[in-house]
Amino acid sequence: MAPLQKSIDKRNALIKATIELVNNNGFHATPMSKIAKIANVSPATIYLYFENKQDLVNQTYMEVKAKYTTYAFATYNQNMPVEEGFKIIWKRIADFKLKECENAMFLAQCDNTPMIDEPSLQEGIKHLQPLLDLWECGKKEGIIKPLSNYLLYAYAINPLSFLIMSEKRGSFKLDKVHIEEAYLSAWNSIKVIT
Amino acid sequence: MAPLQKSIDKRNALIKATIELVNNNGFHATPMSKIAKIANVSPATIYLYFENKQDLVNQTYMEVKAKYTTYAFATYNQNMPVEEGFKIIWKRIADFKLKECENAMFLAQCDNTPMIDEPSLQEGIKHLQPLLDLWECGKKEGIIKPLSNYLLYAYAINPLSFLIMSEKRGSFKLDKVHIEEAYLSAWNSIKVIT
DNA sequence: TATATAAAAATGAACGTTCATTCTTTTATT
DNA sequence: AATAAAAGAATGAACGTTCATTTTTATATA
Missing domain, CATH: 1.10.10.60 (Homeodomain-like)
Incomplete structure (x- = not known):
């Protein structure tokens, strides 16, 4: 070797x-x-x-976050229609959280505690840009509600973290049906209702 | 004294x-x-x-959780129509998270880390029963989607935690307009679409 | 190619510090 | 004066980190 x-x-x-x-x-x-x-x-x-313990955990965070977003956007490209793009990204995120449960839980902990340095946190957020761009595009086209990206994220993406947590705690089993239902809830809460 | x-x-x-x-x-x-x-x-x-440090933090958690749910259900009663009941509870929760930001952040940390004993965690969850009952009622009446309570919670209630976190981090300012928008997203993702 | 030398990587023991908890003394209450 | 509550000092265990040393790998020499 x-x-x-x-x-x-x-x-x-x-x-x-x-x-x-x-x-x-x-x-x-x-x-x-x-x-x-x-x-x-x-x-x-x-x-x-x-360098030290803090550096170890900061680097771990950034590495996992990068892995997460790489996976999320792997099958997406900017030329897709907004609805299809969102669906593909959302499903990939769900997939990642299910398959890479350990990684997803680690990120949840990082995002809810004072564990990670602010600069590393900011660094991690940057990777989400393609999704934010997609939303901006969708708003312009009148497909996605004119809400702030934080609200969109809160209602479309973040709920998955809660579900994974419940699943991990053993109080809930996430299967294909639930994922599909969750996707519909997500899309429903951000799309413009016609 | x-x-x-x-x-x-x-x-x-x-x-x-x-x-x-x-x-x-x-x-x-x-x-x-x-x-x-x-x-x-x-x-x-x-x-x-x-008794010790763990006991201190467990008791703190249960106390804050109790305060949170007491506040959430203070103006709600079981005789209200489902939609009104949900709106009242949701708004009270939003109110609590905004006004008692410190308490809300503490709960978020407890719910996303191995900080609290499992028994204390279970104890804290019990307090949410009135909301689960309301949802069951709403499902029977065909007003609320026939989703598991975990999915309903994930899409209707939990997103608020994320927004409070963003607000605390300073990347987002939660005002009355955003709260109203968030409520609509919440209701929209759990109500039956007619 | 075989051997000698230098460089790099890895190690385990040890240091100083910090922590939760306990023990002893002081202060307040009845 | 007797008792209970609170305080601060004391303690032992555990931690992050460093350091002197050994082991492994790469390079140079013949």
Whole structure:
């Protein structure tokens, strides 16, 4: 194995361990020692890849957020009609949250606690731009309600986080039918009613 | 001042301090010593009112959740028509989240992290029963879509949390107009479309 | 190609600090 | 004066981080 690859593997193992432990215990209750143990690495080794604990979690956040948005926009392109574009993005997001549940939960925690530095948070938000652009376009065409992007996001995208959380807690099972129903609710709350 | 009142004051001060510090730093980054200092109390005194740190935060959660639901249902009664009942509850929730922003943020953090014991979490959820009953009633009458209560909650109530978070982060200002728009989105995503 | 040397990566033990909690003393109440 | 409440100092455990050292990898030499 190439030596560089080995380094990448270790970094990935550390990020994976961080997600797992933070999901189960929260940021401040996951000691570096445990992260090291799960990643099969010495505690000191972490500091070869990351400045400190805060840097580790910031970088983990940005990496997961990038993965999330890359996945969300993978099958979308700007030439699609607004409704189709939205549907494709929404479904991909739902897909990601279901398949990559660990990652999705980690993001939810980051977005609801003082865990991540403000600059890293801002950095993560930037990746959503294509969706915001799509909405602007839809508003111009009179297809999407003239609401602020925050309201659109709150009613169309964010509810998925809540559902994933309920599913994780075991109080609710998200199947294909529910996803379809959820999509219709989402679209319904942002589309212009004719 | 009666000695009992003084005790209640101290307990309240401790709970208030806990909310403030956890909001700004997260659970594990709020030391008992700091909570004591903000509450103008000795660290040891905390243990006269609470078993330990976990108990303090559990009780804080249940207290805030109870306050939240009491407020939400204060002007609602079961004899109202479904649409009116929902509107009244929704508006009260929005009102609470705006006015008692600190409390709302604390709840959001509790609901998205491993901070609170599962039993306390379950205890907190129970208080929402009147809303679930209203929805059941609405479904029977054909006014509300036959969706699971989790989906209804995800699309009608939960988005408010996201908006409050955006507002707190300073990226968005929630005024009366936005609240009205948000309400319409909420109702629109759960009502049967005729 | 085989060996020697240098560089880089990784390690485990150790340090200083911080924390939740307890213990002992002081202050207030009846 | 007796009792209860509160305070602050004390304690041991756990944490993030550093450092001296070892192990692995790359480079140079013959």
